[in-house]
Amino acid sequence: MLGYVHVPFCHRVCPYCSFYKHTPGGISVGGFVEAVLRESTRRVSELPEKPRTLFLGGGTPSMLSPSLLKKLFVGLDQSMSLDSMDEVSMEANPATFDEAKAKVFLACGVRRISLGIQSFSEKMLTVLGREHDPEQAAESVRLLRRAGMPSINIDLMFSLPNQTMDDWRETLQIAISLEPDHLSAYNLTYEEDTAFFDSFQDGKMRQSEELNEAMFYEAHEMLERAGYRHYETSNYARPSHESIHNQGYWAGEDYLGLGPSAVSTVHGERSRNIADTANYIRMINGIGHAIEDVEVLSDEARRLEKIAMGLRTQEGIARAWLDDKGMARMQVLIEEEFAAIKGEYYILTKKGSALVDAIAAEVI
Ligand code: SF4
Missing domain, CATH: 1.10.10.10 (Winged helix-like DNA-binding domain superfamily/Winged helix DNA-binding domain)
Structure with a gap:
């Protein structure tokens, strides 16, 4: 059994992102944390076993204040026993934490941080609408190391609008020079309901299959040469730094998803929480769950x-x-x-x- 918590808040919304997320707006982040803890207590007690991993994703979990992070992890520990887990991971964005906050991540029990860097090119970061610059991205890796984070992943994207092979190579070189334990290299996809999708449909953005493939191979060559093992289409790891949570997911293990829009699969039944944070909080507080639909998965x-x-x-x-x-x-x-x-x-x-x-x- 794997555990996932979806934190839907971001400082701003990137034009290519199809995850459920939003700026805090008028929603109480503290109210969200309390709702997740209430949901965790109830749903974990209904499981045949406690989750063996926890992955805090989003959204941008690292933008929660230190006090709310502590409250969230203390509560999750009570329902899930974080100490006995195989892995506790959290997604973070550069420019949302400093070294003191990185130490809070550790104090909360987080042992693996996945950094949404995407590119080390100023030009590409502007295209992607990211709020960090290349130096902030590099510094975020260094300060996690200084704080003592045992495992660090960098997320990168290729096949970006107007990205050249030289841009991609430079991003990979900088990423390798920072010596992360794990790298994910995703091909940009134009997902429905995003600003990028509209530009793609209008012909303002294009993708070349040949360049996609060439960039995929380039990542494979450079990362394997640097000592990373290509263990999943988009993922590379140093020995013993493969993501335990993701490996369980790819192997078809059951998972419990908490938070707005989160999906769970337990004993062949897939349930989805409502993708609306205000209503999620209301439902948890009112009826004790926020499940919007349930599907029984056939063997096929x-x-x-x-x-x-x-x-x-x-x-x-x-x-x-x-x-x-x-x-x-x-x-x-x-x-x-x-x-x-x-x-x-x-x-x-x-x-x-x-x-x-x-x-x-x-x-x-
Ligand atoms: S920071 Fe991450 S989750 Fe938030 S909008 Fe950008 S890509 Fe999506």
């Missing part, structure tokens, strides 16, 4: 999800998960060197990893 739906996620990982997918058609298609992919056999598993080659979504659609 779970099989397809396992394949789509397993193909992204170095472990791959069990041959037994594929039906006859999927096996036949996989055979062709192996002949074309997009996939390979590893014992009883199929894994994607480097060439296949660059096209993982298309391959998943092909075999399921």
Whole structure:
């Protein structure tokens, strides 16, 4: 069982982001924290076991004040027992914390920080509407180290509007020079209901499949040369710094999601919390939960999800998960060197990893 808490607040909204988030506006952040703690107490008590990981995502959890962070983690510890967990992670944005606050993260029990840096190019950060500059981003890594954070991830994005290969290489070089324990390199996707999606639809922003692939390969080459293991399509880690929470998720482990818009999957049932913070708080305080809809997953739906996620990982997918058609298609992919056999598993080659979504659609 994995645990997730969604903190929906951001200082400002980035034009490419499709997560549920907003500026605090008139909503009480303290009221949100109390609602999450109430939800945690109730929902954890209904689980067959306590979560073995906690991931605080969003949104920007690091913008919570030190006192609210402490209150949140003390309360989560009471319901989930953070000390006995395999991993406690939190997302943070540069320019939302200093060294003193980084020490608060540690005092709260956080042992892994995932930093939303995205780029070390001033030009690209402006395009992305980020509030930090390259130096603040680099300094955020250094100050987490100075504070003693045991594991640090940097999130980067490529295939950005007008990004050149030289821009991408420079960002990767700076990231490597900061010696994070883990790097995530995501291809920008134009998600519906974002300002970027509208610009893409209007033809003001474009993407080139060739450049996408070339940037994916460049990240693979540079990061593996620097000692990072490519263990999932978008993720690279130094030994023993793979994300335990994400590995559990990719392997199809059950998870409890708390907070507005959070999704849970427990015993084949998927539930979603309302994606509206004010109503989330109202529902928790009024009826004790904020679940908006529940879906019972069929075995077939779970099989397809396992394949789509397993193909992204170095472990791959069990041959037994594929039906006859999927096996036949996989055979062709192996002949074309997009996939390979590893014992009883199929894994994607480097060439296949660059096209993982298309391959998943092909075999399921
Ligand atoms: S800071 Fe992160 S969560 Fe907030 S809008 Fe930007 S990308 Fe989305």
